[in-house]
Amino acid sequence: MSKWTVEAVAQIAQGTLIGNSDLEVQGCIIDSRQAQGGEMFFALPGEQVDGHDYIEAAWKNGAVLVVADEARFQRSGKTPRTPEGKALLLVKSVFIALQELAKAWRLELGVKVVGVTGSNGKTTTKDMIAAVLSRRFRVYRNKENHNNELGLPLTVLNAPLGTEILVLEMGMRGLGEIKALCDIAQPDIGVITNIGTTHLELLLTQERIAQAKWELIEALPMDGIAILNAEDLLSVEKAKNDPHSTLFYGLEGAFAQPHLAGVQLRPWGALGTSFDVCFHDEKTTANLPLPGKHNVLDALAALAVGTAFDVPLAEGCGGLGELELSKMRLEIRSGVFGTTLINDVYNANPVSMQASLQVLKERAGENKTVAILGEMYELGTSAESGHREVGRTLAELGVSVLISVGKLAEEIAQGARLAGYSEDQIEVTATREQAIIKARDLLAQFGPGTWVLIKGSRGMKMEEITMHLERLGI
Incomplete structure (x- = not known):
């Protein structure tokens, strides 16, 4: 196997080629500034930025091939001059060409593919799976959460030669979307972390969410493996009527007996968790640099994938100990006035919010605790009940003070x-700026040793609160 030539790309995409057909290409970009040399630049039209305006810049920065919409140039009657040593491919749809090329490259690589989806924890689980499998294989995964109809094919096309396993997170907002991603990825193993209420606003019922998530399992070949959470009722129920081999992981085994189980969870280091892993007659200890039962469950999912690829349990646990996570997930940062910040602002829903509150209380011990919580989106008719459920958990855990941010978060x-939470423990704010002022005054009063959780849906941009609480002088 070797790099593609421009001619090979043109044949797959069924486009009109202008320029040198013998050039070699590998990798792709949609931002001309990211060119390093040898890539394909897909000139995608967007709502605010049109990639066709940056064709010259992409070539100048090192891209070899530009893939562009032919209709764009038919309307203008002009085709850009193709520099020497560069090529232009005109296609009916840049977006469709991107997806078709990703399908072809996935087959060209001859890799195994692990698909990961779920209502909570899929990005963390994807990172953990990569850490476990990297002990024995050359692994490539999505950057951050590039998990949609654009991000997934870009991930596949950027997988380098020699990749043995692709670990692909798959997001969805409606029925049919994961199926479309699976048409590109053709997964061999499917992992569903859980089936919750995220996207309830769009899919209306949890059963429809389950149906959408299950598209990953339905896309597996007959010898494929479904790796499922034994603590998740809908996953266990769906598995009963599915023909694929199933590997359950879990802690208590609320709804199915786990094949791979985690027991005896205990704190490890500043924010980590140590636990024992049991699989058949084997037992070993894992030291995970993350807190909370929810992260242990994600780690068990990753170890289960490892067993499917014959990665010894001890080696897989070693991979978890060297875990590198995507940014803005349970990051520990030094705050103002000697406080400790938990920056967990990547996203939020009721389940993940409650899990992070438990982490806050667990790690703070007897110290003061402050929860700065923003709105949670896409909960549909469960928006009110979902937010109130988080408040109820916060009160039961005994968090010292709540600072809510935004109307929904009220x-x-x-x-x-x-x-039963006291009114003098509650600060209601409408904006991030108001929350920062309240938090500043409160932390000055509480002083050193206080622990602070900052969390909310991605659109809330809660990281700006974290940034300001780090910047203030002591």
Whole structure:
């Protein structure tokens, strides 16, 4: 196997080629500034930025081939001059060409593919799976959460020669979307972390969410393996009528007996968790640099994938100990006035919010705790109840103070009140700026040793609160 030539790309994409057909290409970009040399630049039209305006820049920065919409140049009657040593491929749809090329490259690589989806923890699980499998294989994965109809094919096309396993996170907002991603990725193993209420606004019922997630399992070949959470009722119920081999992982085994189980969880280091892993007659200890049962469950999913690829359990646990996570997930940072910040602002839903609150209390011990919580999106008709459920958990855990951010997040405060939380423990703010002022005053009062959790949905941009609480002088 070797790099593709421009001519080979043109044949797969069924486009009109202008320029040198013998040039070799590998990798792809959609931002002309990211060119390093030898890539394909896909000139995707966007709502605010049109890639066709950056064709010359892409060539100048090192891209070899530009893939562009032929209709764009038919309308203008002009075709850009192709520099020497460069090529232009005109296609009916840049987006479709990207996906078709990703399908072809996945087959060209001859890799095994692990697909990962779920309502919570899929990005963390994807990172953990890569860490486990990297002990024995050359692994490539999505950057951050590049998990949609654009990000996934870009990930596949950027997988380098020699890749043995692709670990691909798959997101969805509706029925048919994971199926479309699977048409590109053709997964051999499917992991569903859980089936919760994220995207309820779009899919209306949890059963429809389950149906959408299950598209990953339905896409597996008959010898494929479904790796499922034994603590998740809908996953266990769906598995009963599915023909694929199933490997369950879990802690208590609430709804199915785990094939791979985690027991005896205990704190490890500043924010880590140590636990024992049991698989058949084998037992070993894992030291995970993350807190909380939810992260242990994700780690068990990763170890289960490892067993499917014959990675010894001890080696897989070693991989978890060297885990590199995507940014903005349970990051520990030094805050103002000697405080400790938990920056967990990547995204939020009721389950992940409650899990992070438990981590806050677990790690703070007897110290003061402050939860700065923003709105949670895409909960549909469960928006009010979901926010109130978080408030109820916060009150039951005994968090010292709640600072809510945004109109929807006022329901977190209301849920806490209904659970007996005192009014003088609640600060309701409408904006991040107001939350920063309240937090600054509060942390000055509480002083050193205080632990602070900052969390909210991605659109809330809660990282700006973290940034300001780090920047303030002591």
